[in-house]
Amino acid sequence: MKKYTVFFVLIIMAAAVSACGNTPEQVEEPQVITTVVAKDQQVENTNVSTSDEDGQVYSAVLSGTLTEDEVAGLLFMREEEKLAHDVYMTLYELWGQPVFKNIAASEQIHTDTVKFLLDKYDIPDPADVSPLGQFSDQDLQAFYDQLIEMGSASLVDALTVGTAVEEIDILDLEKYLAQTESVDLIQVYENLLAGSKNHLRSFVSSLERQTGEIFQPQYLSQGAYDEIISGSFESGRGGGQMGGQMGGGKDAVTPSN
Numbered sequence: 001m002k003k004y005t006v007f008f009v010l011i012i013m014a015a016a017v018s019a020c021g022n023t024p025e026q027v028e029e030p031q032v033i034t035t036v037v038a039k040d041q042q043v044e045n046t047n048v049s050t051s052d053e054d055g056q057v058y059s060a061v062l063s064g065t066l067t068e069d070e071v072a073g074l075l076f077m078r079e080e081e082k083l084a085h086d087v088y089m090t091l092y093e094l095w096g097q098p099v100f101k102n103i104a105a106s107e108q109i110h111t112d113t114v115k116f117l118l119d120k121y122d123i124p125d126p127a128d129v130s131p132l133g134q135f136s137d138q139d140l141q142a143f144y145d146q147l148i149e150m151g152s153a154s155l156v157d158a159l160t161v162g163t164a165v166e167e168i169d170i171l172d173l174e175k176y177l178a179q180t181e182s183v184d185l186i187q188v189y190e191n192l193l194a195g196s197k198n199h200l201r202s203f204v205s206s207l208e209r210q211t212g213e214i215f216q217p218q219y220l221s222q223g224a225y226d227e228i229i230s231g232s233f234e235s236g237r238g239g240g241q242m243g244g245q246m247g248g249g250k251d252a253v254t255p256s257n
Contacts, residue, residue, distance in 0.1 A: 066121055070185060073176040074117055079127050079135050080172060081111035081192070083144050084165050086132045091151045091158045099206050100162070103199050110192050117188060156210050160218075162203035167219040169196045170228075194234035201229060 066074075085107035092100035111127065118125050126136040133148075135141040147165065151158035173193040180186060204215045217225035 066182060066185075067180075070180050070182055071121075071123055073180065074114060074121075074123060074185070075126055076137065077172070077176065077189075077192070078111060078114040078118060078125065079130075079137050079140050080169060081107055081114055082127045082130070083135065083140050083147075084169060085111060087144060087147050087151070087161065087165060089132060090148055091161065094152060095155050095158050097155065097158075097206070099202055100158070103162070103202065106195055106199065110195060113188055113192065117184060120184070156207065159203055159207040159210060163200060163207060163215065164218050166196050166200040166203060167217060167225075170200065171219060197228045197231070197234055201231075204229060 085104050088100040088104035088107060091097075092104060115125055115127075117123075130136065133144060135144060147161050151161040170193060173189050173196065177186060177189045177193070180189075208215055216222075220228070
């Protein structure tokens, strides 16, 4: 079994500050300081096939460091976070609203954080050279195209797209958290989840100011949505030792696309 050398990672989830001062467009991100230690672990067999284009199983699975479900989750979240960034940058170019640019900067941090884990576990990056608006996952590609078409209709539609992306991102992160016991993945996903909840609050605030109406969730349950909206800024999990404790995976969860 492989052993990994202890190393330190400093991930600064930087504050995205708008020119308007302390408004809902001002989006802050958690600061995360992690110490990562990966140890020898056993891999649990799953029904998910995780391999490269040539059919070679990724080394993280073969070495027993991650389950196939965990690798699949990282690959998907890398591109889903990129999708959020690309959608918001495109909508910012269309509408010039600071909330899109600020949250896009945060999403770049999110997708780079997932890339760190892909690199750490020697998993090929599906978004390594992908230009803006292009994705390896064809479901995400179709979703991106649909979101841009919707968001191009009006500013209200664009802000509604932002709420949809964040609601779906929250649901996907919760699903992937439920299927992993990897401390590495849990810490990253929990911080991304905190950021997505902050983003949802910002988009909802901007949308309600535009429409003068109370926003109704599209994907989250009313109870889950109310709990998020009534909460305050979330800073995510702080530093600490990530023991790399890879336990048995749970049943596979299909992410929302």
